[in-house]
Amino acid sequence: MKTINKFTMTMESCSANEYFARAAVAAFVTQLDPTLEELNDIKTAVSEAVTNCIVHAYKNSIGKIYITVEIFPDNLIKIKIRDKGCGIPDVEKAMEPLYTTVGGERAGLGFAVMQSFTDHISVRSVIGKGTTVTLNKKLELRVKCNA
Amino acid sequence: MSVKISVKGEVVTAYLGGELDHHSAREMREAIDTAVELNIPTLLIMDFSQVSFMDSSGIGLVMGRFRNLQRTGAALHVTGTSPQITKVMKLAGIGRLAKMDLGGFEIENDK
Numbered sequence: 001m002k003t004i005n006k007f008t009m010t011m012e013s014c015s016a017n018e019y020f021a022r023a024a025v026a027a028f029v030t031q032l033d034p035t036l037e038e039l040n041d042i043k044t045a046v047s048e049a050v051t052n053c054i055v056h057a058y059k060n061s062i063g064k065i066y067i068t069v070e071i072f073p074d075n076l077i078k079i080k081i082r083d084k085g086c087g088i089p090d091v092e093k094a095m096e097p098l099y100t101t102v103g104g105e106r107a108g109l110g111f112a113v114m115q116s117f118t119d120h121i122s123v124r125s126v127i128g129k130g131t132t133v134t135l136n137k138k139l140e141l142r143v144k145c146n147a
Numbered sequence: 148m149s150v151k152i153s154v155k156g157e158v159v160t161a162y163l164g165g166e167l168d169h170h171s172a173r174e175m176r177e178a179i180d181t182a183v184e185l186n187i188p189t190l191l192i193m194d195f196s197q198v199s200f201m202d203s204s205g206i207g208l209v210m211g212r213f214r215n216l217q218r219t220g221a222a223l224h225v226t227g228t229s230p231q232i233t234k235v236m237k238l239a240g241i242g243r244l245a246k247m248d249l250g251g252f253e254i255e256n257d258k
Contacts, residue, residue: 015168015169015170016170018168018169018170019166019168019170022200037230037231040200040231040234043200044200044202044231044235047168047200047202048202048203051168051169051202051204054169055169104207105172105176105204105207105208105210105211106204106207107203107204107206107207107210107239109203109206109238109239110203112203112238113202113203113235113238116238
């Protein structure tokens with residue numbers, strides 16, 4: 001499938017960047033004229049994925065988070081969020097709602113939110129190498145006005 | 148991100164504002180917990196009407212406060228949640244625990 005537009009950014013895994021990451025992705029996606037709900041769904045899913053990189057992948061350190069957003073025909077968006085952190089030992093387990101390894105006040109709902117706020121999610125993880133989360137979402141086609 | 152606390156009798160109200168994520172949740176949590184420890188309310192109201200965005204960190208914030216209140220049997224009311232926030236809260240199944248109405252819900256503690 002042909003990419004219509006693409007955006008790539010790299011940032012440090014500081015928690016202050018959670019806001020920046022979702023705002024930047026939302027700003028890029030705005031060119032497709034999404035509904036407010038679609039935009040909020042994307043922001044929420046991105047926020048969860050980036051928070052996972054900060055809280056889990058680079059638990060006691062600061063590393064790089066790589067974000068790529070691609071736009072395909074028919075308003076299909078593919079968002080890739082990649083880290084070079086510790087990796088997930090059991091992806092299936094990690095994706096179970098309410099499962100968390102850090103306890104405290106993390107609800108264990110990150111992947112559940114990503115799943116329900118996008119159309120498709122895929123997670124590839126290698127221990128010691130890192131994790132790539134890919135989120136797909138198709139925006140509703142808006143009626144073009146040729147006035 | 149902002150949090151303002153108001154105390155009226157046995158009711159503590161936390162007016163939250165801005166975007167609620169893993170980064171901002173800590174400051175909100177500390178402010179609320181300090182006010183609850185100091186005032187030992189019978190009701191804690193978390194007012195979300197000025198919160199423009201929330202991810203699952205907000206669930207942790209609500210559920211964590213709920214757990215703390217169980218010690219004294221105080222009730223928790225969550226008010227002013229936008230459609231985006233309500234969607235995230237519902238996903239966490241908070242609706243199963245609490246009465247949920249338009250823009251907010253109540254969690255009553257069994258003593």
